Structure formats: C-alpha cells, structure tokens
Amino acid sequence: MPDELVLKRVAARGRFLDEHTIYLDNRLRRGRPGYEVVTPLRLDGTHVLVNRGWVEAGRSRAVLPKVVAPAGEVRVEGLALARFAHLLEPGSPARGKVRQNLDIRSFEAESGLRLQPVVIEQHSPAPDGLVREWPRPDAGVEKHQSYALQWYSLAGLAVVVFVVLSFRRAGAR
Numbered sequence: 328m329p330d331e332l333v334l335k336r337v338a339a340r341g342r343f344l345d346e347h348t349i350y351l352d353n354r355l356r357r358g359r360p361g362y363e364v365v366t367p368l369r370l371d372g373t374h375v376l377v378n379r380g381w382v383e384a385g386r387s388r389a390v391l392p393k394v395v396a397p398a399g400e401v402r403v404e405g406l407a408l409a410r411f412a413h414l415l416e417p418g419s420p421a422r423g424k425v426r427q428n429l430d431i432r433s434f435e436a437e438s439g440l441r442l443q444p445v446v447i448e449q450h451s452p453a454p455d456g457l458v459r460e461w462p463r464p465d466a467g468v469e470k471h472q473s474y475a476l477q478w479y480s481l482a483g484l485a486v487v488v489f490v491v492l493s494f495r496r497a498g499a500r
Contacts, residue, residue, distance in 0.1 A: 336404070336405070337406070337407045337445075337447060338402060338404045339375055339403050339447060340400060340401070340403075341368040341370045341371075341401070341403075342369045342399065343367070343368055343369075343377070344366065344368075344369055344396075345366060345395065345396040347367045347440065348365065348394070349364075349424060349425075349426060350364060350424055350426070351363040351365060351426060351427070351428070352425050352426065356383075356460065359383055359384075360384045361381050361382055362381065362384060362391075362392070364379045364394050364457060365378050365411075365446075366396050367440055368403060368447070370443075373441045373442070373443060374441060374443070375446075376443075377403055377405075377446070377447045377449055378408075378447065379449050379453070380458050380459045381457060381460075394455060396455070397454065402451065403447055404450055405447045405448045405449040405451065406448045406450065407445045408447075408448055409444075409446075410431065410446065411430075411431075411446055413428050431444060431445075448461060
C-alpha cells in the first residue's frame with residue numbers, strides 16, 4: 328500500500344451494487360494467490376468503490392470464487408484512499424470482472440456510475456467470508472534497511488582495501 332495516499336477514516340451507508348463487482352487479480356496473502364473484491368456502494372445520488380477484502384483463488388482461474396455482497400442497506404467503515412495500488416500490467420488494461428488494476432475514472436466511464444474520487448478500504452466486519460488483513464503502509468521497510476547496511480558495508484570495505492593497498496604500494500618504493 329505504499330502507493331496509496333491514506334486520506335482519513337470514513338464511514339458510509341448505502342447499498343452494494345453486486346452486479347458491478349470487480350475482482351483484482353494477483354493479490355497475495357501469506358503466499359497464497361487470490362483476488363481483492365471491489366464493489367460499488369450506492370450512496371445518495373452517487374457511488375463509492377469499496378475494496379471489501381481478499382478471497383483465495385480456486386484451483387482454476389476459469390472459475391471465480393463466489394462472493395456475494397450483503398443485501399440491503401449496510402454501513403461500511405474503513406480508510407479513504409486516493410487510488411488503488413497499481414500493479415505492472417502487460418498490454419492494455421483489461422475490462423470485465425477480473426482485472427489487474429482498476430482506475431476510478433475509467434471504471435466510472437465504463438459503468439456509467441457517478442463515483443466519488445476515493446476508494447474505501449473496508450475495515451468493518453461483514454458476513455461475506457472475505458479477509459480484511461490489509462498490509463501495513465510501512466510493510467517492507469526492513470528490506471530497505473538491509474540494502475542500506477549492505478551498501479554501507481561495501482563502502483567501508485572499499486575504504487579498508489584502499490588503505491591496505493596504499494601502504495603496500497608505499498612500502499614497495
């Protein structure tokens with residue numbers, strides 16, 4: 328989630344439009360492949376995309392996991408994000424139920440829904456079987472610290488080698 332800009336904690340009340348649900352492909356959780364399930368929530372006269380959670384992929388990509396949005400009016404709590412994380416996608420962006428990435432403005436034009444310029448990452452519980460263990464924004468900082476240690480160690484080694492070789496050269500004269 329380092330890509331996303333967290334705006335603030337929000338709550339929204341409305342009805343999910345299950346027929347417009349999108350499955351964001353190639354999302355890993357604990358090393359297992361799956362999908363993030365995104366469904367528009369109808370508010371008063373407008374809509375907002377809700378990233379409802381993660382579901383594990385089945386044995387075949389040809390069959391999508393069945394995830395039904397709660398019926399009736401629901402209250403969704405979570406974080407308002409400026410956009411979805413963007414994954415590398417070869418070729419032109421896909422359309423249809425399963426996609427690699429989802430752009431708010433493109434989906435608005437495609438679906439005909441009037442969308443808010445934010446995405447809600449749902450944190451409130453719901454009886455839909457989705458996993459809501461969102462990666463922390465600082466996840467992965469250890470890797471950067473390891474790289475820094477590696478490069479500073481290499482720089483230190485270069486200084487030591489330079490000093491040792493300088494003394495050998497001076498002693499040879």
